[in-house]
Every structure is written in structure tokens, then in C-alpha cells.
Amino acid sequence: MASSFMGLYVQRDALNIAQKSLDIVGNNISNIKTTGYTRQRVDVCSVGYAKGSLCYKNSIELSGRGAEAVGVAQLRDKRLDQHVRTYSAALCNSGVKMDALSKVEDIFDSIEADTRDTDGKDLGVSFASIVSKLKSALQSYSVDDADRNVMASTTLNAAKSLVECINKYANDIDKVSNVVISDTKDTVDRINQLFEEMGSINKEIKDAYVAMGYITSSMDNYQVQNQYGPLELKDKMHLLLDELSQYGNVDVVEENDGTFTVKFADSIVVKNKYYAQMAMTEVNPRPTELGFVLSSNDMHFKPKTDAAGNVIDAYGYVDTDVDYRIRGLKDKDEWYKLNLSVGTGGNAQVLLRSEDYKGELLNITGGHDGRAVPQYLESGALRGLLDVYNGRGELFADAAGKYENVTKQVEVANKALQDLAAYNLDPDSFSHGEVEKLKDTIENAIGADITKVTETAADGSEIEKYVVKLNNVELLAADGTVQQLEVNTEPTQDFATVTVQGTGKLVRQIYTNQSQGIEYYRDLLNSFVKTMTDEFNGAYSGFDVKVDTAEYVNSYAMQLDEYNRNPQASDLTKQDVQDIIDKLQKVDGVTVSGNDGEYVVEYTDANNKTYTIVNGANTGSTLNKLDKDDLPVDNQTSIIKDVNYELFTYDKDSFRTAALDMRVGEEWLKRPEIISDPTNDNDYEELQNKQINKLLGVFGTQLTIFDDYGHKLETKHTPEDFVDYICIELGQQVSLEQTVYEVTDIALTLYENERSDVMDVSMEEEGVDMLNYQKWYSAISRMVSTMDELLDKLINNTGIVGLR
């Protein structure tokens, strides 16, 4: 039998629920403009059981026990959250690419920068226009006869403009690249912040659940009622997740303890209160190859250790049979196994970087275990930045030759290491210039660290030697012990490894990003420079040039004399010295004799008179310059056979900086008319345009475009075609990214609206709810009055007949 006052109790509870529902309506309305807020709802259910009873009763007397509020829930849809985040990542990915590549397009501006005045005069300053201006100047030089010296200077100036323009483009590409790096650093910083905040929120969520009591416990663990609990903290977490999704592909799992386990780039980055941190790496031998590694804030990743727990291998790959675990709950010393097993098709590549670092590094940007694509970081702004920064395209990277650059640079480094080892063994065997060049070569080729050590010789003098280390592996010791590197590639892999010969120690892992990023366009520009320069210079070779004998011989003799005076301090390499000797010996009558550093240069004229110009045979070198007036008339000029001119130059050892280092050749700068009179013997041929036509021929010929590794484009181009090709390729890619961006934006808007439909507050709906709950509240109040009247009747007016 129910209590007489049960009805009142029932209405009391109902009044509370109505009151709370109105509160939640108020809360929803209050937060209608709050970013990340998820609308809330009081979950109400009918009371259909007897408290304290061991079994469910549904007898008539226990019916009508009213309603009960079980909790305040949020209205979210995980599927829609995932969709929104996926498209958000895609949108930001294409947005970043579009933005950066637009900046590159601005550099090669081909339409807006190309204008004509009202008379139709070409005022263009676009790449194509500037290339065309050199052609135009050559044409004028070829035709115009007014003043050839002026035309020669005009042509030289056009060449200088082109070179300056290309230098500027290369420089501007660097600037865009630097902006991307800067943006990337900021992005990584922000991502690290997000990871940290998420770890922190996880801790608060967990504590809140315990405090709020939404927990069901078991023997080993406990489980929360995660539909309720700390809703505002969850909102905050979702807000962070939404932001994180802009940077990369995100997966989220809500754990039994109410915390969120977050995967970024397919790798766990937030687990419970623990979180990972990202760092950028720059990898040689391709110095621009940018990657990211994840490390833990608290040694999450266990290094390879021996039974005693000592780190036994800080480098190289970890073995496949070792468990790599992430410590999730530190206080229980429990290791959660990461899906990181190497060599078994797992998801990550684990690298142990150094003992000092004590953490394993998780590379999320490269391929792994033979999987070419997709890489872990599949989408988002970070992927976009990475692709834009590293992307070298597939243009020159055919399957077989993809890592030829690595192989080539490692070969260069090996040779330089051997030479530097020889120097360490015998410092007198190399000049200062040679050693500096060797150091530069090693640094540029593999990015090794070179340190100088000073030793004391037996005679008390100081000897400088060099130690070379790469990733803490000593490749060259001061005693001359040297280790050589080797490159290992597999056709199915999209990375190559650089290891130490014999030991197999890994010192580098090289990935090739085949997106069409900044590097792709830099390569195109460099290929343009290389092809144009090689072709122009090739057309200007094999001339028999008339020179002033004294001036020519003296210029090289002076260099040899200076070298004689102190070979060790000279900046000249052995090859430089040999080149000087070869150039001197091109003059009939010149002989160079003597050992290294003791060179003697002599000249014998037509009258058999011998002049000793440089005498390094004795102590100290002496220089007696040739005097033109002392020479017989026939000897005052000489013919230097087979002279090759470099009209344009670039550093052939550094293809990547070809455009940046491109210059107009020294000879051309000195003598602008060289392009019409390369032999310096132009009697009766002032209007000769045969040589100029050679250069115009380069403009008019379909050339094979090569990169530095011998890869070539399938189609041939004239220089002007190729400039157009670069601009059009770039324009099309930006256009493609714009299209992708717009399509993705539409999809994202749709999913955002869908999600908004579920989670956001509707004023109408809340108004109706408010009226509803108000009426409900009034009805319950009315019910209480009715109950009161009933009880009043029962208590005060029942059984009182006769009392009055």
C-alpha cells in the first residue's frame, strides 16, 4: 500500500525536475553563442520500481511514482564529429598548399607582370618576358650595326637582368620556403600545446567523474557513464580536437575512464594525462627534407634495453621482437603496447636517437616497412606544409633513380672523408684551401658535424686535425681512422638508408616526398639554369683566342708565384694549381717545371731568348713579369687554342642552388663583345653575327631538360617553352588546389550544418521547451494543490461529524 503522502513526494520530485529542465533551457540559451558548446538535455525517466526492493514490482499500489532525472546529457554525434574533422583536415591541407603555391606563382608571375603600354611597347617583367628580352637583345645585336659596342653592352645587360631575375626567383623561393618553415614551426608549437592541454583536460575529466560518481566499478577496473559527467570539459576537449584536426588526421576514442585517447597521424599522442610532443627534423643529404618526430613528455617510449634495463642501442632500428610500449598509467607501472612493431607491417617507424635523449622517436612523416603511401600524416595543414616544403614531385624521380642524388652525395662524402683522413695523417699534404673545400663538401653532402682538434707535434708545433661525426657516429677520427658510408635502397621502399659500411649502423634515413611542392619548382628552375647554361657554354667552346702574351702569362704566373710562397696557406686546391699550369702551357713557348710549391715558369721567344717569370726552385719564389715591349713583335700576342667560354656559370657541385648561384661568366663581363668575337681577332668581321646566331640557336632549339642526376623530361622544350611550362604547371596546380579547396569547403559546410543540427542550440526549440517546462511546472504545482486539498479533506474534514 502506498503512503498517503506519496503523491506529494512524487510531485516534489517532478517540480525539481521541471525546475532543472528550465535551468538547462536557460543554460542552453545562455551558451547559444559559446564556441564549442554542445546543447544539453535533462534525461528524465519514469520511476517504475521500488527502491530497496529486491525485485521489480508493478502492483497497482506501487504505480504512479512519478519521474526521475538520471542526468544531464550532451547531444553529439561521433560520426559527424569524425566527418567534420576529416574534411576540416582536407580543407586546411589544400588551403595551405594553395596559399604557399600561390606565393610561388606570384614569383613567376606570368600574366599580371606582363604589360604593354598604349603604343604596344612591351613593358613586361615576367620570367617569360625577361628571357625574351635577352633573345631580343641578341637579335638586335645580330642585326643592328650602329654601334656594336653599345649593342654588346645592351646584350650583356639583358643577360645580367635574366641572371638577376633568376637569382631573385631562387631567393624568393627560399623566402617562401622559409615562411613555410616558420609556419610549420608555429604549427608544431600549437600542436604541442594542444597535446599538452588535452593531457591536462583528460586528468580533469577523470577526476571529475570520480567526484561526480558516474562510475561503475569492477574487480580490475571501473567504467564511467560517459554520456553524463563533466560536459563542459568534454566540450573543451572537442574544441581542441576540432582545432587539432585542422593540422592532421585525428582519431579519438573515449575510454572507459572517461578520458580521450587521441591519435594524430595514426599515432597515439594523448593517452590519459600523458601526451606526446612533436619536433621537427631536417635530414641530410637532402638538406631540405623536413620531417617530424614525436617524443614523449615523460619517457613514454621505451628504448631498447638489456635485461638490466640499460640502453644498449641508441641508434639504428629496433628489433622486431622487442615490445615497445607506452606507459599509460605511471602509478601502476603499466605499459600500454603501441602499435609500433617494426618490420611486421606495423604503423610506425621507431628510431632511437640518442642515449641522452632517452626517448624513442616516432617518425610520422616518412614511409615505412615497404609501404610507399599513404604516410601516416595523411592530411591537414601540417601535411600540406610538409608537402609544400619537401615536395620534389615525380618529374625527375623515376623509380630506379629516385635516390641517385643520395648515392651521389654519399660518394662525394666518402671521397672527401678519405681525403680528410689523409690530411689528418699528413697535414702537410693538403693546402688550407683544399681542407676548407673538403669540409664544405662533407657538410653539404651529408650534413655531418666537423670539429677541429689541435694536437702538439713532436717539435712542439700545433697541428690541426678534424673529427667528423654524423648522428654521433664517428666517421673520421683524429688519428685518420675513417669509416665509409653506403646507401641501401629497395625498389619498393620510398626511403633509402645511409649506413656505415661494415657495421650497418644507421646514420640517415632519407625519404623522398613526391608531391609537387616548392622543391619541385626549384628543381624546374634549376634545371632551366643547368640546361640553358650548359647549352650556351657548349655553343661557345673550342675557340682559338688571340691574347696579349705578357698579360695572359703574367696573370697566371702571379697565382703560381703566390702559391709557391706558401702552399699550405693557399686557398688553391691541387686541381686549381694544375688548371693554372695547363693554362700557362697553352701559350707556345711557356714551360712549367719543378715540384709542387717549387714551380718554375719560363718563356722562350721566337729569338730563343728565355725569360724566367716565376722561380720557385730556390728559397722563396721570385716573380719577374713579362714586359710586352721586351718581346719580339711576333710574340706579343699568342693564340690560346681550344678555349671554352662560360657565358653563364653556376656551382656544378650544388644543383640545388644552381639558380641562386647563377652568374654571368667573368669573361663575358670583362669583354661584352665576346659573344660576337670570341677569338678576340675580329678584323673585317665587326658585323659578323655567326656566333650570336649560335646563342639565338639555343633559343630556337628544342632542348632536352636535365636535372643534375641525368634524369630528363620526356618532352623537349625551347628555353622559352620551358619557362611557359613552369608557369603553366604552377598555375594548373594552384588551380587544382583551389578546386579541391572549394569542393572540400562545400562538403565541410554540409557536415558542419549536420553537426550543428545535432549539437547546437535552437532558440525556437529552447523557447518551446521553456513554455513546456513552465506549463509542466504549473501543472505539477496544480497537482500539489489538488493533493493538498485531498489530504486536507482526509485529515481535517474526515470523521468530524458530530464534532461540530
Next chain:
Amino acid sequence: MMRVTDKMTTGTFLTNNRRLRSNLLGSYTRIMTQRRFNRVSEDSINGAKAMIIRRDLRDLDIYDSNLSSIKQLFTEAESSLTQIAHKNYISVEEQLVAATNGTHDQMEMNIFATTLDQIADSMVNTLNADFSERQIFGGTNNSTPPFEIGRYCVTDENDTVIYPPYFYDYYVGAEATQNQIADANEALAKLAEHNTNGTSAEEKDFVSMTQTLKKLNVEVGVNEDGKYTATVTTDNGKGDKITILLPDGTHQDFVYGEGENPVIAEVEAAAANITANGAVSKADAEALAKLNLTAEVDDAGTVTFKDSKGIIVNMAGGLPAEIKDKVPKEITVSVGTETVSKQIENEVKSQFEMVDVPRSITYNGIPVDFDVMHKMTDANGNKFDIQIGSKYTIKKLNDDFTWSEGTEIAPNVEAAVKGRNNSLIFPGSDPVYVDIGIGMKYDKDNDYKVDPQTALDTAFNGAAIMGCGLDDDGYSKNLVQLVLDAARALRNGDQSTPNAIIDKANKANNNVIIEIANIGSKQNSIEFYEQRNEDSRYNLRERQNIVEGTDMETEISYWESLRAAYEASLKVGTQVIPNSIFNYI
């Protein structure tokens, strides 16, 4: 039924409004710039087309500029050649016909010769005219006037003169001197006659007479009355002067004389000394050496004289006649009893040879008659080929009658192949190919050589146009050289050569006329290409407008509709927070 949340409403409004505004800006930019796109990425297909059109337009600029430059050059060349082929040539023909009609004495023929020389000079001036600082007919030579008239000879590697072919035939020292003396005496007589009778001769005649006298070191003066005087310095070593023409017309002639070379007496004296002394002194040996003789004295004191070939010379009766005859004579020029010039025959010969070297025209430093494709005549009248690979030296006679150092040339096979119109490869005769937009092609595998069919050669090889080398009759093929040769022949009293030259000159002039026709033909081509380029430019601009240009009517309509939509959107914006149920409860 979808729930429409406030966030959705405001978000959708803002997104759409932003898009409208972006489109409005884009349309505005297209109207203002009148370009449909400003970057390739905005319209990659048309962007690619636009770049090609722009390149074509730039190329047209180049072709137009090239055509414009060479058109003026061709006009100038045509004008110069017309001057020569018509005006100058007609004068030449008239002079030659008149001079060879057999009615003129030498004096008149000399006047014809002078006139012809002047016409030749005039033609050279025309040919050397530059246009905009370019030597029109110099081929690739632009540093010096291509044609020059002067006195030249060409020697081979043995320093033997091989050009002009009659170099040695014509000049004999003594004869030359006698001729010169005769000319001088004639000049003196004319001047004397002028002093006496006041005969009026033309100014140029006086100049000529003065120059003739100067060759014999005669100083000619004119007094206030216009009377001439002439003095000459004697050979007595004191610098004494003799007056050979007085204002009153009194004058003395030069007299030619031949004597024995003093070396003969010196050698004979030395031989006598040696014979007498039985020994050879240094001085005696040096004296003998002047005639390439030596003396030997054996142990018995017998003296033997030998010539350069080791043949014994009998000096008992003095120098044998066969040797004596070969020794150049001493030539004297005297006035009355005073000797004014005494020279050994060789020296005299040398001096007068130079004076009489014929005038030749050179092209870029080489006489136009020097021709690898024709046989030359050597000093002995033998015909021979210019040897490919041999070296020849071209020397010019300076004003002071000395030879220049000479320019060495070495005709080679390549040069001979390159030569045009059977000409020697004159320096600067390479073609100058210019791209005029007919698709200039280069052979990349052959040192980027231009395909001649695809370009226009703008070089005018003066030697090829005016003619060079000799014909089968030994006459020059060069019009100017023919005129010079005719003038020279007339001076020498030769009428047959000028007569023959009338036909030869006509033939040479025909070549010039053909060249004028060629130039005219090329000018027509140039005009055709100019017109074609103009058409191409028009078409390209039209195409550029289609590809790049904004269709203003459509764009403005579009902009208007966007503007209306944007304004409507803004109006909607004021209502974007709509009334809710709260407005009614």
C-alpha cells in the same frame, strides 16, 4: 525535419555573404583591369594560351624591328648601286667612247684618264658610304671603308711580286728615269711658256706639272705675278741650288746620262793591289765582295780570283766584260754642267718602279683582281694558280714612296668554298643571317649553323657586287678597276685596252644591275613579311582579347547581378537573427 540552429543560420549567412563579396571583388577586378584573369591559376587553360600569344607578340616585335632595320639598309644599298650603275657607268661609257675614237692626242687622252680616275674615285666614295654607321658594302667589315684605291703589290712567300702581273715587265730603271726626265722637261717647258706667254692652263695641269717636277726634287714656286720659278739642289754635297726656271721663261732642261758604276773601278783597284802585294788585305777583300768576288793566294804567291760559283775570273785586264755588263750603271741627271742626281741604276729603278705602280682597288684590304679562282700572271708572264694554303703579303705604296709592312693572307679551302661569285675569300665575306620570322632554323648538331633557307642574308659583299678576279682575257671583272685600268692605258697612249674595256665595263655593270634587281626582290619580300607580321599582330591581339580580355557587357551584367545579390544579402543580414518564439510570449 532538420533543426535549424542559430549557429547554422549565422554561419550560413556569413559563408554566403563572404562568397558573394569575393565574387563581387573578382568581377570588379575583371572590369577594372579588362582582363579575365590575372594569374594562370585563375584560368589555367586560357592562361597557357595567353602565354603563347604573348610570346608570339614579343617575337613579332623582334621581327618587325629586324625588318625595319634591314629595310632601310636595303633601300640605301639600292640607291647607292643605282647611282653607280646608271649615273657613274654612263659617264664612264661616254668618256671611253670619246677617248678611243682616235682623234685625240696624248694630252687629251691624259685628260680623259684624269676624268676616269675621278669617276672611279666617285664610285668608291659611293660604295664606301655608310648608313647609320654601317658600311653597307663591307660584308661583315665595319671598321674601315671597304673599298680603297691605291697602289698595291702582292708578294708570295719568296717575296716575289705576283701582282700586278706586269709589275716587272713594264718598268726598267733607266727607261723610267728617261721618261721621268722627259716629263719633267715637258713640264718645265710648259711652265716657261706660261711665264712667257701667259698661256692659261687649267689649275689641275699646274698641279700635275708641279708633282712631276717634285719627283726630281725640283722646288716649284710662284711669284706675285703668277710666274713660276724652279730650283733644284746639286749633288755636290754642299747643298748648292741651281735655278732652272726663271720668271722670264728662261729654263734649263734636265739631261740624262749613264756612266760606269764606281764599284768597278774600286774592284779593279783592289785586284791590282792583291796581285801586286801577293796578299789579300781586309779592305781589298771587302771591295771584291761588293761584286761577290774572292781572292786566294797560294804558297807560291799566285793569286786566283773567283766568282760566287767558284769559277775563276781573269782580272788581268780588269773586270771581264760579262761581269761588267751585269753591274748596274751609274745614272746621272744633270742640268748644264751640274749633276743634280747620281744614283746606281738599281736604286733608281726601285724608286721609279714605285711611282709607276698602277692604281688598284682593294676590297677589305685585298686587291679585287687577286683571285684564287683565276690564274695569275707572274713576272715572267707565266700563268699560275694562287696556292691554297700558301701565304701572300699585300703591300701598299705609301705617299712617301715606301712600301707598307704588308698584310699577310692565307687563302684556305674553307675560304675558297665560302667565296661567292668566284671571288677570293675576301675578309668579311661571311653572310649575316637575320631572323625575319620565316622560322629561322639551326642545326644543333652542327655548331648551331643557320639554315640559309630560313633566314635573310643582310651582308652586301662589295667584291661580289662590283666584281672581282680576272676574266679569261685577263681583264678585271671589277667595274672600278676597269675604269682605273682604262685611265692608265690612256695615259700610256694605249687606245685598244680602253676600247676593249667598254664591253668589259658593260658586263661588270650588268652584274651591278642584277644585284639591284636582287635587292629589289628582297625588299619586296621584306615588305611582304612586314605586312604579314602586321596581319599576324592584328590576329594575335584579337585572339589575345578573346582569351584574356573581359567581355565587358557580360561582366558588367554579372557584376550588376552580384551587386544586387550582395545588397540583398546585407539586407538579409539585418534580419539574420529572426524573431523567435520569445517575441510572442
